[in-house]
Amino acid sequence: CHAATVKHERRFPDDFIFGCATAAYQIEGAWNEDGKGENIWDYMTHNNPTVIVDQSNGDVAADSYHNVERDVEMMRELGLDAYRFSLSWSRILPTGFANEVNQAGINYYNNLINEMLKYNIQPLVTLYHWDLPQRLQELGGFANPLIADWFEDYARVVFENFGDRVKLWITFNEPREICYEGYGSNTKAPILNATGVGTYLCAKHLVIAHAKAYYLYNNEFKASQGGECGITISVNWFGPLTDSEEDEFAAELRRQAEWGLYAEPIFSAEGGFPKELAARVAEKSAQQGYPWSRMPEFTEEEKNFVRGASDFFGVNHYTGLLISATEHMQQHPVPSLLDDIGVGSYVPPEWLQSASPWLTLSPNSIYNALTHLARKYNNPVFYITENGWSNTPSTGLQDDDRISYYRASFESMLNTLEAGVNLKGYMTWSLMDNFEWLLGYTELFGLYEVDFNSPERTRTPRKSAFVYKEMLRTRTIDYSYEPQSLVMTID
Numbered sequence: 001c002h003a004a005t006v007k008h009e010r011r012f013p014d015d016f017i018f019g020c021a022t023a024a025y026q027i028e029g030a031w032n033e034d035g036k037g038e039n040i041w042d043y044m045t046h047n048n049p050t051v052i053v054d055q056s057n058g059d060v061a062a063d064s065y066h067n068v069e070r071d072v073e074m075m076r077e078l079g080l081d082a083y084r085f086s087l088s089w090s091r092i093l094p095t096g097f098a099n100e101v102n103q104a105g106i107n108y109y110n111n112l113i114n115e116m117l118k119y120n121i122q123p124l125v126t127l128y129h130w131d132l133p134q135r136l137q138e139l140g141g142f143a144n145p146l147i148a149d150w151f152e153d154y155a156r157v158v159f160e161n162f163g164d165r166v167k168l169w170i171t172f173n174e175p176r177e178i179c180y181e182g183y184g185s186n187t188k189a190p191i192l193n194a195t196g197v198g199t200y201l202c203a204k205h206l207v208i209a210h211a212k213a214y215y216l217y218n219n220e221f222k223a224s225q226g227g228e229c230g231i232t233i234s235v236n237w238f239g240p241l242t243d244s245e246e247d248e249f250a251a252e253l254r255r256q257a258e259w260g261l262y263a264e265p266i267f268s269a270e271g272g273f274p275k276e277l278a279a280r281v282a283e284k285s286a287q288q289g290y291p292w293s294r295m296p297e298f299t300e301e302e303k304n305f306v307r308g309a310s311d312f313f314g315v316n317h318y319t320g321l322l323i324s325a326t327e328h329m330q331q332h333p334v335p336s337l338l339d340d341i342g343v344g345s346y347v348p349p350e351w352l353q354s355a356s357p358w359l360t361l362s363p364n365s366i367y368n369a370l371t372h373l374a375r376k377y378n379n380p381v382f383y384i385t386e387n388g389w390s391n392t393p394s395t396g397l398q399d400d401d402r403i404s405y406y407r408a409s410f411e412s413m414l415n416t417l418e419a420g421v422n423l424k425g426y427m428t429w430s431l432m433d434n435f436e437w438l439l440g441y442t443e444l445f446g447l448y449e450v451d452f453n454s455p456e457r458t459r460t461p462r463k464s465a466f467v468y469k470e471m472l473r474t475r476t477i478d479y480s481y482e483p484q485s486l487v488m489t490i491d
């Protein structure tokens with residue numbers, strides 16, 4: 001057939017929300033100013049500086065605490081519909097408890113929100129992006145079930161102070177990184193490294209804490225404030241290496257261990273932890289001589305409380321891996337989550353590699369992940385709350401790989417929308433370069449470069465900022481678009 005087919009240009013709907021994301025500890029600085037209390041990243045970077053590759057910290061970071069106007073100016077330059085940022089718990093409640101509210105901290109976020117709203121930029125606010133007040137960590141942090149009550153108290157202060165203007169709330173950013181990396185291994189604060197035990201304990205307490213904040217909002221604030229409350233989970237795509245049954249089951253186990261642990265209790269119809277994974281951990285625990293499964297159970301009451309407790313599913317999506325039933329020379333501590341599942345992973349060498357070893361451009365992985373989730377969890381509302389690409393400091397402003405990555409993400413999102421998935425918005429990680437956790441300032445994700453050597457922390461748009469701006473303006477992908485100069489304006 002050679003009928004003259006005009007290829008229909010694929011566009012995003014006008015009400016699709018485009019934005020950028022950041023997180024408090026990674027950009028704010030002002031770590032001890034105006035009454036802010038110490039959090040676990042302050043504590044760890046100050047007392048154990050060698051855990052950060054360049055021995056840096058977030059004491060000043062991008063100094064966003066003193067740059068509200070410039071930060072909002074960048075959002076205006078890009079033409080963002082929304083901006084996702086997080087609140088620092090210990091800036092608002094210095095002790096972690098709600099006995100004392102730090103008005104200077106409230107003022108900072110009020111100024112930011114009000115400045116954004118002047119220009120019609122919608123705030124998408126995360127209550128917790130990894131910076132637990134240090135005192136609460138000393139009391140066990142997410143290993144203590146009381147975290148649910150402490151978090152609820154904090155959430156109340158937040159909803160009371162900002163809920164008149166903030167309509168999209170995210171309780172937790174990435175339970176996997178909080179629980180697995182922070183408690184079950186040693187790659188995020190508080191580097192507890194309680195392998196095989198800490199992850200599962202934290203997972204249970206965290207989803208209950210999430211549900212408490214959700215019902216607090218739902219029962220006491222929603223009617224008057226009219227917003228929505230959800231959670232953000234990191235969902236990379238784990239597909240089978242071959243179409244064998246063994247590889248498919250291995251991929252399913254890996255998905256359950258990576259994000260099912262947090263998504264299943266909240267978004268599945270039955271609630272509770274993923275079944276195959278729970279059975280595997282129970283079996284291994286028994287073999288290893290534990291009198292109980294290392295994966296705790298939910299009571300029926302807890303299961304029903306958590307099940308359905310979210311207005312939307314926030315997804316941080318970066319990459320994909322191919323999973324096989326056979327492990328190739330991978331060594332894991334016993335017990336540990338990776339030993340529990342015992343699967344192999346593979347990255348095809350032709351996938352474009354970023355500055356971060358874990359991050360490659362995995363073809364159509366947004367589509368693969370979201371269509372899978374939509375099928376599994378009855379098509380909830382989704383927001384992609386992070387998606388991004390890293391470069392090294394030497395890349396400077398000519399970040400062509402990031403442009404390729406964002407164009408591929410847009411293609412994959414259009415495929416996702418055409419498949420009928422209820423995807424409503426997309427935030428890039430990140431608006432600007434920032435403190436990349438244990439990698440310090442060695443891996444950078446910004447559309448804007450930040451000069452960490454200048455006291456002003458000067459922000460300069462990269463080439464990708466111009467391309468993202470054009471994609472937002474036209475709501476489509478133009479592969480031939482080349483910015484004429486790297487001079488930014490507000491249109």
Ligand code: PNW
Pocket residue numbers: 023026173174177234236316318319358386429436437445
């Ligand atoms: C996110 N993975 O974490 C975080 O929310 C950000 O704070 C962080 O700066 C950003 O990604 C870049 O790392 C992730 O294994 C951690 O695919 C791990 C993964 C993805 C995101």
